[in-house]
Amino acid sequence: MTKPTVTAAVLMIGDEILSGRTKDRNLGYIAEYLGRIGIDVREARVVPDVEDEIVAAVNALRARYDYLITTGGIGPTHDDITADSIGRAFGVAVGEDPRAIAIMLERYATADLTPARRRMARIPEGADLIENPISRAPGFRIGNVYVLAGVPAVMQAMLDFAVKSMKTGAVMLVETIAAGSLPEGQYGEPLAAIAAAHPNVAIGSYPSFRDGRFNNQIVVRGKDAEAVAAARRAVEAMVAELSGDAVAR
Amino acid sequence: MTKPTVTAAVLMIGDEILSGRTKDRNLGYIAEYLGRIGIDVREARVVPDVEDEIVAAVNALRARYDYLITTGGIGPTHDDITADSIGRAFGVAVGEDPRAIAIMLERYATADLTPARRRMARIPEGADLIENPISRAPGFRIGNVYVLAGVPAVMQAMLDFAVKSMKTGAVMLVETIAAGSLPEGQYGEPLAAIAAAHPNVAIGSYPSFRDGRFNNQIVVRGKDAEAVAAARRAVEAMVAELSGDAVAR
Numbered sequence A, B: 001m002t003k004p005t006v007t008a009a010v011l012m013i014g015d016e017i018l019s020g021r022t023k024d025r026n027l028g029y030i031a032e033y034l035g036r037i038g039i040d041v042r043e044a045r046v047v048p049d050v051e052d053e054i055v056a057a058v059n060a061l062r063a064r065y066d067y068l069i070t071t072g073g074i075g076p077t078h079d080d081i082t083a084d085s086i087g088r089a090f091g092v093a094v095g096e097d098p099r100a101i102a103i104m105l106e107r108y109a110t111a112d113l114t115p116a117r118r119r120m121a122r123i124p125e126g127a128d129l130i131e132n133p134i135s136r137a138p139g140f141r142i143g144n145v146y147v148l149a150g151v152p153a154v155m156q157a158m159l160d161f162a163v164k165s166m167k168t169g170a171v172m173l174v175e176t177i178a179a180g181s182l183p184e185g186q187y188g189e190p191l192a193a194i195a196a197a198h199p200n201v202a203i204g205s206y207p208s209f210r211d212g213r214f215n216n217q218i219v220v221r222g223k224d225a226e227a228v229a230a231a232r233r234a235v236e237a238m239v240a241e242l243s244g245d246a247v248a249r
Helices: A026-037 A051-064 A082-090 A098-104 A115-119 A152-165 A184-197 A225-243 B026-037 B051-064 B082-090 B098-104 B115-119 B152-165 B184-197 B225-242
Strands: A007-013 A040-047 A067-071 A094-096 A122-124 A128-130 A139-142 A145-148 A173-180 A202-210 A213-222 B007-013 B040-047 B067-071 B094-096 B122-124 B128-130 B139-142 B145-148 B173-180 B202-210 B213-222
Touching: A007 A026, A007 A051, A026 A040, A026 A067, A026 A152, A040 A051, A051 A067, A051 A082, A067 A152, A082 A094, A082 A122, A082 A139, A082 A145, A094 A098, A098 A128, A115 B184, A122 A139, A128 A145, A128 A152, A139 A152, A145 A152, A152 B202, A173 A225, A184 A202, A184 A213, A184 A225, A184 B115, A202 B152, A213 A225, B007 B026, B007 B051, B026 B040, B026 B067, B026 B152, B040 B051, B051 B067, B051 B082, B067 B152, B082 B094, B082 B122, B082 B139, B082 B145, B094 B098, B098 B128, B122 B139, B128 B145, B128 B152, B139 B152, B145 B152, B173 B225, B184 B202, B184 B213, B184 B225, B213 B225
Parallel strands: A007 A040, A007 A067, A067 A145, B007 B040, B007 B067, B067 B145
Antiparallel strands: A040 B040, A094 A122, A128 A139, A139 A145, A173 A213, A202 A213, B094 B122, B128 B139, B139 B145, B173 B213, B202 B213
16 A cells, blocks of 8 residues: 655745845755655745735645645744734634743743733634744644744754644655766766656756866655666666776676 | 836746755845845745646746746756746747857767757747856746756856846845844834834844854845935844943943
């Protein structure tokens, strides 16, 4: 029995990513994390701190994928508008959540629960809270949307909690074959033939460029272990042959 | 006379970014680069190597922003399907471009121009070429869409060429005020009041978390130098007062 495919999208919310001021480190982390447990990230978007943009992206992505993970915009300042935007996307009210206030009172004395901090307890109606062991103020889940912080350390801690309520599918198996300085232009044709002969896997070729030289890696991805192994062997044989190793040995 | 606002979106094409295998370094670079010359990046997306997805994203984004920059998928292997996808998005044929072949013959002997390498000369009809000083195979521009490589060094060299044909608007001015360990929850309310009193700028608060401590920065962004300076002074005064500096002095 094969496990189903479970999909997700990631929505990063914040002007600071679109200005280049903050270099996003969340997408790669979330993609790897979910991939390891059998959830395939299929799309990602970055939108500014503009309610209409957040609402449109949330509704487009939550309709299309099993899960949507958002990052950013749930802090105590005026530019943190994610909770209100999510409420609008779902057509539900957003109010101060007594559960969130109770959690925050574990960290803050009542006198220190400023109006700004109370903003962090604004949660859309019907949402479940997501624990935040770092700074307490929780994220939340509503429907298939998981709303996490943007600060990487906090996001990562919230993700550990969030995934507990996600269903998972077959894990994507990944095999990487080093092609070294063998040029893509030389192996492109035989690699296309291998890809055509192995339709149950996805094969990608990834060059990197450092110190004036290209270094290439070929990646085989798939959910069927035998299919992945067969494709990997075919790629390895091709690389060895083109590198002259097959002859040399 | 105020300069107009010029907008752009960035579309990153590639399974490897959505799997987390490759951590994107292009968005931040492009966002900063375009920001410096007066083009505001307003949205970014990442899609997999799937033609339907690329076509849909290209058509959504090119209709909405002055420019669309794409990265990735223009190499010589079978998984490089950006040129064909762009051709379909524009409804034009994609064929081997004699100008691109001529450029590639500067690097490769005719005998080395393998079918795989010739794939890199497939350019949508009506496109202009974008120079690639690193590895020659060009990018291209069609309409308001600029199609660049995914390898950062190559993308960066292509971007230098690409921006020459872009119109630019007023540059976004950015002022960063260090709030240090002053908690967002303490300054959230007065900062919201400052933001409300300075409607011609955008004010953001950005926490980072390291070694168990939050470190906060407040950023003022806008296109009117006087408005940005006034908001910056207001933020600085608030930070000084809350930090006790105003009293200490």
